[in-house]
Amino acid sequence: MAGEACGDARALAKPVCLPAGTGHDSPALHAGVRASLRAAAQLARPFWMSERRYQAWALLAVLAGETVASAYMTVWLNAWNGRFMDALARYDAVALADIMGEFAILLATFVVLGVVAMLTGSMLQIVWRQWMTERFLDAWLGDSAFYRIERDQQVDNPDQRIVQDIDQFVTASCTLSVGLLSTLVRLVSFSLILWRLSGPLNMHVAHRVVSVPGYMLWAALIFASLTSCVTHWIGRPLMRLNFNKEGAEAHFRFMAASIREYAEQIALYRGASAEGRRMRASFDAIRGNFWQIVRFNLRFNPLTTAIIYISMIVPTFVVLPRYMAHAVTLGGMMRLSGSFAAVNGALSWFVQNYQALQGYRAIVARLDGLERAIASRQSQGAEDAGSIVCSVDTQRCLCAKQLTLRTPDGRVLTRDVNLAVHPAERWLIRGPSGVGKSTLIRALAGIWPYGSGQVTVPAGGGVLFLSQKNYVPAGTLKAALCYPGTDDAFDDDVCSNALTACRLERYAGSLYEVSRWGHRLSPGEQQRLAFARVLLQRPDFLLLDESTSALDPEMESGLYQTVIDRLPDMAMVSIAHHRGLDALHTHSLWIEQAHMASV
Missing domain, CATH: 3.40.50.300 (P-loop containing nucleotide triphosphate hydrolases)
Known part of the structure; x- marks a missing residue:
């Protein structure tokens, strides 16, 4: 069996052996980000042009409106925070009472927007998943494609790709796309605030005074660019590891289901020990892939943790010269720090979602491989x-x-x-x-x-x-x-x-x-x-x-x-x-x- 051929997975430096068919079914697995985006667009496009398109676009419009409204409320909260800190610095109890009333309005609005986003997003996901599942089921069961795929061993576990990967694809597509839209809106909004409030930074260079307008915006751009490049350079192997993980887990589940399906035959053969060996050999692939991911995370997680904590203090140190020069109040300093953090967070969206994006690419590769296998009339040998x-x-x-x-x-x-x-x-x-x-x-x-x-x-x-x-x-x-x-x-x-x-x-x-x-x-x-x-x-x-x-x-x-x-x-x-x-x-x-x- 394929699991037995995997060898000793304790040799963690070696690639994990997976069932036949795994890793040979989609160009998106081996190509770059552009190929993954093209494959994802090809998977998603039929739904957005289908008979359910009007309902889908209406739900998406509501989600987009909620995203823009939430971004506006975040800007409002940033301004509120500045006024709150200034009132504290002045010991102004009357102003604090009014400001807390304003916060109650902010809180209620955020709650309503959150409920709208949850309900609309859930409706869009189930409509999309149902349509996509029916489409794949019709194609998989039509023209005996299910038989041809198994006969020619074109891809592994097509049933899991339909049941599980479609769900993950739809959920991740909605989550990442809405998150990206929210990030872009916040980026534009807080970039304008940061440009307007940060003012120029005067530096002495070669006996000359050089003025950098909106210097905090430039600092956020440079910091986010550096962290994104380093994260991608270190995190590139993750997509392949996630793909292998899905294949190994699916193979292990398949073997367990086979024991249930052929329980009587295995019992008559006294084959429990043999099945135990086969299951353990299959699990070795899971274990080997698991430790490869752990080894990867030993390099990747310290980097992302350091970036998170550095991002928490960088805004304060960047705005500190303006505050020490009495160019901004305490409330202004807090507002600038919040705006810097928002811009940096928006620019660091890639870093923050890197593991989710690599997992998404693996899911896209598996579904794209299944779609290609269904579309192919026969294998290359035939x-x-x-x-x-x-x-x-x-x-x-x-x-x-x-x-x-x-x-x-x-x-x-x-x-x-x-x-x-x-x-x-x-x-x-x-x-x-x-x-x-x-x-x-x-x-x-x-x-x-x-x-x-x-x-x-x-x-x-x-x-x-x-x-x-x-x-x-x-x-x-x-x-x-x-x-x-x-x-x-x-x-x-x-x-x-x-x-x-x-x-x-x-x-x-x-x-x-x-x-x-x-x-x-x-x-x-x-x-x-x-x-x-x-x-x-x-x-x-x-x-x-x-x-x-x-x-x-x-x-x-x-x-x-x-x-x-x-x-x-x-x-x-x-x-x-x-x-x-x-x-x-x-x-x-x-x-x-x-x-x-x-x-």
Whole structure:
């Protein structure tokens, strides 16, 4: 397993090994900030141009208005602070009473604005997340993209990217964008105050007096620029570490979920110890990445902590010459210090949000990678080897013409297959293991692209595929039986009759019982449930890939005969090993390595 190949994560200087697919799915992961911004814009743009755009833009306008109003209130609070300190310096009790009344108004306004921001921001986030989740779900489930991504191992854990990363992307997009807007408004507002109140700084340079107008604004610009450059220089590795962290955590959760999914099989194999080893090996990747982040923070956190505390005293020392020269009052000094801190804070937005920004870039890279994987029709290996063309024809025939089947790495399994399956024909496919029998069935079903040639399915003709292990969703038994249709598509009597015909009469009265039927039913019962689906769906073409492997020969023959009797015009293509099925098929195929012979 990938987790076992990671080696000893205690070697902290070494890169952390992650599951296959991680780190190979988005150019935004390896490129610079511009690529991340382009990817983020590409992810966000469809929502802001969708049918929900009017509601989204209205909510955004309210948020922007609240941001501007809050910035104005901050300016007001800065002026209030100056008047408050001047009144204290004068021991003016009457003025203090009026000033405290003004503060009550400020406080109430800030509370109202905070509630508006919380409510509006929450509404925007849930609307955006719902729309984006539905869009990704439709794309992931449409055109069998979910199957192609897993088959070709294009990206890791697409389910987590939809469930968790979209939520984090929307939340971070709203938080960072609103924060940036607030920062820009405060920057402009307090820069004007700082320019107007700080006055010039006169310096003696080479026997000349040099006057620097608005010197505190220039000091804030220089200080913020220096701290931002140093922070980015030291913090560049963080984005990759965050990306690796998400991948390692997702892989660990996947392995834990697999133990729950296959609990019975693991218990029968006495595989608890093996699973423990696999889980610990997977956790080693988390631990290794964790200590890499700790090592990074040992360099990064002292820098940001120092910047925070230096920023607290720099404004006072910068304005101190003006105060000592009696050019400003104590209240004016406090107002200038607050304005300097506000400008510096706005200019240091990048420093203060550096870790959040790098985490955001990792999220963007994961979602961009999933979107690219969904959009890609096939992996590069399939493109190099050609692909099987699937088409629809008006003739009632399932056909394969000049079909060559390959593995994803290009190895030829079967070459030049020509097959025509007509209504009421029943074909039995046999051959040694590994020659491509199951691959041929999947090509006829239209889900195997590797190879060349053409597969033609009849227009409007239903094709149903039964595999050795069929999917049985949790919920009511009727919903599992009617899958992929809805449980109201068939009458209860029809469903009970189908169960009885497929030797599942003991469950005929349990149609509305809710359970995890994929675990409750035995493998043989699950295969009989799949045949009951055939009786309900009534397909024109039925493809069976060892779909009766868990049944005894008598039960197997009985199910085949039931389907043949009830659906006499249905065509069938089967892979099976029991000789007793020969008499139930009208044609037989024997597949050899790289060629096919028919009998």
